[in-house]
Amino acid sequence: MRTCWLNGTFLPEDQAQVSIFDRGLLFGDGVYEVAAVFQGRLLDADRHLVRLARSQREIGIPAPYSATQWLDVMQTLATQNSIDEGLVYLQVTRGPAERDFAFPAQVTPTAFAYARPKRLRDDPNAAGVRVHVVPDLRWARCDIKSTAMLAQVLAKQAAKAAGAFEAMMHEDGLVTEGGSSNVWMVRDGTIYTRPLSHDILAGITRDVTIEVARDLGIPLHERAFTVEQVCRADECFMTSATSFVLPITRVDERVIGSGHPGPIAQRVRDGYLARAARLTQG
Numbered sequence: 001m002r003t004c005w006l007n008g009t010f011l012p013e014d015q016a017q018v019s020i021f022d023r024g025l026l027f028g029d030g031v032y033e034v035a036a037v038f039q040g041r042l043l044d045a046d047r048h049l050v051r052l053a054r055s056q057r058e059i060g061i062p063a064p065y066s067a068t069q070w071l072d073v074m075q076t077l078a079t080q081n082s083i084d085e086g087l088v089y090l091q092v093t094r095g096p097a098e099r100d101f102a103f104p105a106q107v108t109p110t111a112f113a114y115a116r117p118k119r120l121r122d123d124p125n126a127a128g129v130r131v132h133v134v135p136d137l138r139w140a141r142c143d144i145k146s147t148a149m150l151a152q153v154l155a156k157q158a159a160k161a162a163g164a165f166e167a168m169m170h171e172d173g174l175v176t177e178g179g180s181s182n183v184w185m186v187r188d189g190t191i192y193t194r195p196l197s198h199d200i201l202a203g204i205t206r207d208v209t210i211e212v213a214r215d216l217g218i219p220l221h222e223r224a225f226t227v228e229q230v231c232r233a234d235e236c237f238m239t240s241a242t243s244f245v246l247p248i249t250r251v252d253e254r255v256i257g258s259g260h261p262g263p264i265a266q267r268v269r270d271g272y273l274a275r276a277a278r279l280t281q282g
């Protein structure tokens, strides 16, 4: 039985309960974060907590716990559940109140977190994944890491039905991001990724990947690109906190580059892993 954490208490998962009136359940009125656990330690959790605080601020949910408190909860969950490689998920909703769209006058946020194992270093998907192209059906504030994710649920279900690992979303032909990842392409030795705006999530792994590429001396531009440009790129890859850097070798029926992980995606993944190992060593 996993140990989870709910509103200040560690408890077995089957004893964790929230109200049917919780606004997370009624409206998707909440925000969340997912951080990796590597070598038994949290990876870049401080950066995830900065983004959590921003998401809460943007939608007016007060911060019931400090970053220090969260770090302690997250590390305790990883340790108590014996997670060597995996993730910690945490969520804050506006809390339970009689159903009404506008913010309730009196409401206490609901906060919970749990941990689970996942292979990160030896992720079998590092051999290359396929993505499925779908229109981006989301709202105008994709920079907020909201739990309201029906568009991504549909996008990722369509990807799964098409036999793909991830959805690649576009708006009028311009790639926005993956269903739960940021997307990158490589052309003539230069890496490209879409610039930050309200149209995409500011991925923590995206930030770190930019730093890793810079350290490796690989040229990088934050510039939007089309689905067609991705299909004709030399390489393509995706990033997220719990997949690190994964080469994309097919976009629907189109083969990218050689059809195998490209040398730059490989170098960036190796650089990312080396940094993760360095930051989490005992």
Ligand code: PMP
Pocket (backbone or CB within 6 Å): 034, 177, 178, 179, 180, 181, 182, 200, 201, 202, 203, 204, 205, 206, 239, 240, 241, 242
């Ligand atoms: N974009 C979207 C839409 C996502 O859901 C995620 C993962 N939560 C990402 C990008 C990647 O963000 P991160 O690197 O912080 O996991």
